Amino acid sequence: MLVFAFALVLFALANVGFTLHGKLPSGAAFYMAIFMAIVILAHLAVRRFAPWADPLLLPLAALLNGLSIVMMFRLSAQVNPATGHPAISASQANLQIAFSAIGIGCFVAVLVLIREPRVLQRYTYTLGAVGILLVALPALLPASISEVYGAKIQIRFGSFTTIQPEEFAKLALAASFAGYLVAKRDVLALAGRRVLGIDLPRARDLGPILLAWAASLLLLIFESDIGTSAVFMGLFVAMLYIATSRTSWLLIGFLMFVGGAFAASKLVPHVHERFDIWLHPFTAANAQGNAYQLVQGLYGMASGGLLGKGLGGGQPYITPLVQSDLVFTAFGEEIGLAGLMAILLIYGLIVQRGLRTAILVKDPFSKLLAGGLSFMLALQVFVIVGGVTRLIPLTGITTPFLSQGGSSLVASWILIALLIRVSDTARRPPPRPIQDEGLTQVVTLK
Amino acid sequence: MNRALRRISLAVLVMFVLLLVNVNYLQGFDTASLASKPGNSRAFYAAQNQYQRGSIITSDGKVIAASRLSTGNDSIKYQRYYPSGPEYAPVTGYYTIFGATGVEAAQNSLLSGNDSSLDVRKVIDLVTGKTTKGATVQVTVNSKAQDAAWNALKTLGKPGAVVALNPKTGAILAMASYPSFDPNVLAIHDGAKLNAVDKKLLTDPTQPLLNRALQGTYPPGSTFKIVTSSALLTQSPSTTINTSVDSPTVLTLPQTNNVLHNDQGEVCGDGSGQAPLITAFAQSCDTTFAKIGMQLGANALNQMAEQFGMNDANLTVPMPVAKSSYVIPPSQAETAYSAIGQFDDTVTPLQEAMFAAAVANGGTLMKPDLVQQVTASDLSTVQGMSPSVLSHAISSSVADSMKQMMLAVVQQPEGTAYAFRQDVTGIEIAGKTGTAETGTAGTGQVSPNDAVFTSFAPFANPNISVGVIIQGGGYGAAAAAPIAVQVIKAYQQAVGNQ
Numbered sequence: 001m002l003v004f005a006f007a008l009v010l011f012a013l014a015n016v017g018f019t020l021h022g023k024l025p026s027g028a029a030f031y032m033a034i035f036m037a038i039v040i041l042a043h044l045a046v047r048r049f050a051p052w053a054d055p056l057l058l059p060l061a062a063l064l065n066g067l068s069i070v071m072m073f074r075l076s077a078q079v080n081p082a083t084g085h086p087a088i089s090a091s092q093a094n095l096q097i098a099f100s101a102i103g104i105g106c107f108v109a110v111l112v113l114i115r116e117p118r119v120l121q122r123y124t125y126t127l128g129a130v131g132i133l134l135v136a137l138p139a140l141l142p143a144s145i146s147e148v149y150g151a152k153i154q155i156r157f158g159s160f161t162t163i164q165p166e167e168f169a170k171l172a173l174a175a176s177f178a179g180y181l182v183a184k185r186d187v188l189a190l191a192g193r194r195v196l197g198i199d200l201p202r203a204r205d206l207g208p209i210l211l212a213w214a215a216s217l218l219l220l221i222f223e224s225d226i227g228t229s230a231v232f233m234g235l236f237v238a239m240l241y242i243a244t245s246r247t248s249w250l251l252i253g254f255l256m257f258v259g260g261a262f263a264a265s266k267l268v269p270h271v272h273e274r275f276d277i278w279l280h281p282f283t284a285a286n287a288q289g290n291a292y293q294l295v296q297g298l299y300g301m302a303s304g305g306l307l308g309k310g311l312g313g314g315q316p317y318i319t320p321l322v323q324s325d326l327v328f329t330a331f332g333e334e335i336g337l338a339g340l341m342a343i344l345l346i347y348g349l350i351v352q353r354g355l356r357t358a359i360l361v362k363d364p365f366s367k368l369l370a371g372g373l374s375f376m377l378a379l380q381v382f383v384i385v386g387g388v389t390r391l392i393p394l395t396g397i398t399t400p401f402l403s404q405g406g407s408s409l410v411a412s413w414i415l416i417a418l419l420i421r422v423s424d425t426a427r428r429p430p431p432r433p434i435q436d437e438g439l440t441q442v443v444t445l446k
Numbered sequence: 447m448n449r450a451l452r453r454i455s456l457a458v459l460v461m462f463v464l465l466l467v468n469v470n471y472l473q474g475f476d477t478a479s480l481a482s483k484p485g486n487s488r489a490f491y492a493a494q495n496q497y498q499r500g501s502i503i504t505s506d507g508k509v510i511a512a513s514r515l516s517t518g519n520d521s522i523k524y525q526r527y528y529p530s531g532p533e534y535a536p537v538t539g540y541y542t543i544f545g546a547t548g549v550e551a552a553q554n555s556l557l558s559g560n561d562s563s564l565d566v567r568k569v570i571d572l573v574t575g576k577t578t579k580g581a582t583v584q585v586t587v588n589s590k591a592q593d594a595a596w597n598a599l600k601t602l603g604k605p606g607a608v609v610a611l612n613p614k615t616g617a618i619l620a621m622a623s624y625p626s627f628d629p630n631v632l633a634i635h636d637g638a639k640l641n642a643v644d645k646k647l648l649t650d651p652t653q654p655l656l657n658r659a660l661q662g663t664y665p666p667g668s669t670f671k672i673v674t675s676s677a678l679l680t681q682s683p684s685t686t687i688n689t690s691v692d693s694p695t696v697l698t699l700p701q702t703n704n705v706l707h708n709d710q711g712e713v714c715g716d717g718s719g720q721a722p723l724i725t726a727f728a729q730s731c732d733t734t735f736a737k738i739g740m741q742l743g744a745n746a747l748n749q750m751a752e753q754f755g756m757n758d759a760n761l762t763v764p765m766p767v768a769k770s771s772y773v774i775p776p777s778q779a780e781t782a783y784s785a786i787g788q789f790d791d792t793v794t795p796l797q798e799a800m801f802a803a804a805v806a807n808g809g810t811l812m813k814p815d816l817v818q819q820v821t822a823s824d825l826s827t828v829q830g831m832s833p834s835v836l837s838h839a840i841s842s843s844v845a846d847s848m849k850q851m852m853l854a855v856v857q858q859p860e861g862t863a864y865a866f867r868q869d870v871t872g873i874e875i876a877g878k879t880g881t882a883e884t885g886t887a888g889t890g891q892v893s894p895n896d897a898v899f900t901s902f903a904p905f906a907n908p909n910i911s912v913g914v915i916i917q918g919g920g921y922g923a924a925a926a927a928p929i930a931v932q933v934i935k936a937y938q939q940a941v942g943n944q
Contacts, residue, residue, distance in 0.1 A: 301472050305474075352455070367447055371451050386468070
């Protein structure tokens with residue numbers, strides 16, 4: 001499987017080189033060597049520390065990471081004639097390699113340090129506190145070091161390096177929710193009144209969901225970050241549902257989020273604007289103004305058509321932020337519908353393997369953790385891919401593994417490490433009972 | 447919990463199916479509609495690279511824009527070049543890697559080879575193995591008339607424009623604007639350099655990118671008396687060119703203390719306060735036509751102005767043309783000014799040519815057009831010119847009177863353009879001068895007047911009408927008329943009338 005992923009990435013990299021320069025790119029060997037080295041390292045770590053883990057997860061994640069490196073290399077290698085410089089600098093492309101290495105380093109560290117998923121259950125409240133702190137941090141900090149494109153979601157160190165703490169907060173909160181719900185699920189599953197065939201929960205049990213809702217709305221208002229807020233809310237509601245099997249929670253959560261988002265679209269200008277450009281992107285004012293990015297992304301995908309322009313053959317540099325939020329459209333432009341469907345299927349496979357793991361594993365905490373993480377990944381892909389393809393309003397969140405950006409890449413690798421850890425637990429054969437040789441001796445009778 | 451997880455899996459499946467369906471829709475079905483959306487520079491870029499772009503040639507076969515293989519080391523295969531850049535820039539416009547203007551923009555789909563009317567030929571090319579090329583656009587411009595117009599403007603060195611029309615068809619025979627720019631400098635493929643060049647042109651105070659012939663609007667001055675006279679002759683059939691009209695030396699405007707003099711305070715006609723209409727017109731008496739304007743009223747002037755093509759914001763040749771406006775004045779005094787081409791009246795140089803063209807063509811104004819013929823690469827005609835009537839401005843009898851009066855401007859001793867009566871041997875030129883006061887352009891100093899001239903020739907059987915506006919040129923007879931005469935002369939030589 002890994003060889004297959006390597007071959008695809010190598011081919012893609014060579015493709016970029018031939019299209020842009022008519023020869024193999026000079027940095028290709030270097031890029032490829034580092035990429036292969038770190039992935040093989042990850043593979044060895046899985047073999048050593050999680051031998052029973054799902055064999056598909058690592059190759060799939062590695063393939064996505066590899067494609068991201070190729071795209072960053074491709075974006076940095078072509079100059080935008082309008083601006084005279086490429087969409088991202090060569091050093092930013094190199095940084096993507098560096099973050100891939102750091103991400104895989106964290107991946108290995110998680111496998112080494114967390115031998116049993118249940119260990120995390122002990123830190124339920126610690127992780128919860130850390131998660132909330134990480135989310136709240138940028139909102140508390142002055143805008144000068146936390147604001148980016150109208151949303152306050154990052155912490156800037158110096159002039160170059162930034163961290164988006166929410167990427168890590170998502171993981172901490174998923175683990176924390178799992179621990180909390182395992183402890184409280186019996187109470188939360190208690191039925192209250194029955195309305196229209198649905199058992200409503202008791203009013204006093206609404207506390208946690210109200211809290212999560214309030215937190216995600218605050219996130220929306222103070223950090224203007226709709227995408228992450230949706231992912232948080234979705235994560236919590238889905239995990240609540242997995243824990244209690246009560247459809248009512250799903251309904252309540254969904255209605256609360258939609259209601260909150262609708263109110264926010266009326267009250268918060270940043271959110272309102274997002275809805276406006278979703279509904280009317282092609283009006284002259286929007287197409288040249290706020291919706292420029294979305295519209296150019298769509299134009300890029302349209303120009304790609306069924307098979308794409310070929311890596312290096314399109315003009316993704318026209319689309320602003322094509323390296324991060326709109327990276328999916330860059331793939332659409334260059335590898336076409338066929339390539340995008342492949343990418344979506346890879347995500348689908350990862351999510352499916354994750355959910356499969358959740359179903360297999362016996363321990364409820366691990367079940368919730370794996371289910372929550374898988375669903376979160378799916379939701380994140382849905383929010384950003386749906387956003388850039390105008391299925392839902394575009395909100396700036398990263399595309400897992402594909403986007404430029406260290407925090408997202410590292411967090412995605414940690415997510416895969418956790419899934420691999422749970423799947424190792426799930427698929428590990430039960431220890432064989434110590435056998436009393438005398439009793440089970442096989443006697444051959446003649 | 448597993449039941450819930452299975453349901454979550456189902457939800458995830460639905461989410462991914464939605465994404466897949468949407469992506470399929472976007473990239474499978476919606477591509478054509480997205481490609482045709484405004485602001486899609488990728489589609490523009492793709493069209494530019496697909497085929498060799500067609501040439502633009504003049505009616506007498508001179509190539510004014512063409513594409514050849516690019517010698518530069520870049521991804522764009524063809525290089526656009528303009529053999530006589532600045533002279534024809536108002537016609538061709540420019541064609542950059544980001545966008546286009548002029549005929550390059552107006553006929554872009556045909557030039558680039560992407561127009562649907564070329565589809566059949568593309569299939570034939572595919573079968574026969576020939577390389578598909580963009581169509582060739584032949585414009586109506588006559589290179590001799592264009593040369594005369596451009597050289598005259600360049601020699602004068604003042605900002606202005608010249609438009610020559612064939613009054614019978616509306617074909618634009620010359621269209622020059624000064625100062626101009628060289629579209630070759632914008633045809634480069636280096637975007638950063640292009641942006642720098644573009645910025646320099648855009649911030650140039652002399653506005654070289656402005657096509658004054660179609661986009662500049664200036665007060666018409668006394669040339670508007672063509673409209674005022676036409677309105678009078680149309681409204682009052684008993685009036686002839688020899689009818690005596692009030693022509694005071696000084697006219698006090700109603701409800702004001704403003705006093706209107708003729709230029710330099712000169713008397714009109716014999717000084718009796720009455721003069722034949724033709725004399726007042728030839729001499730361009732402001733008091734006469736201010737008074738006629740007040741008698742006719744602003745609505746009558748407005749109606750006649752619109753019949754001559756003014757107040758039309760939708761005229762295209764096929765490039766869009768700025769609106770020439772007649773604004774209905776709020777008072778009688780201002781109506782008086784508007785009747786002599788002052789107040790808020792503004793016209794394009796093209797409109798000036800249209801005044802004379804309507805008169806020359808017996809009162810029927812043909813729609814101005816720049817494209818004569820479009821031929822595909824196999825020399826078959828894709829699109830030809832079909833002259834169309836823009837409006838019936840005046841009746842043929844009024845047109846005959848107007849022709850007589852415009853002839854008097856050049857041929858009678860009291861005419862303002864009498865000096866040019868013999869400039870083109872054997873050809874009688876008719877015209878009307880204008881000297882437009884542009885007021886104090888914010889500086890408190892009186893800026894020099896704009897020189898305006900509209901004319902047609904030969905008088906007996908007009909084949910050309912010329913409108914000229916020179917900013918700060920002074921008297922119309924001094925700065926604008928000589929340029930029109932040179933264009934007329936060059937065109938008569940070109941068509942063998944001399």
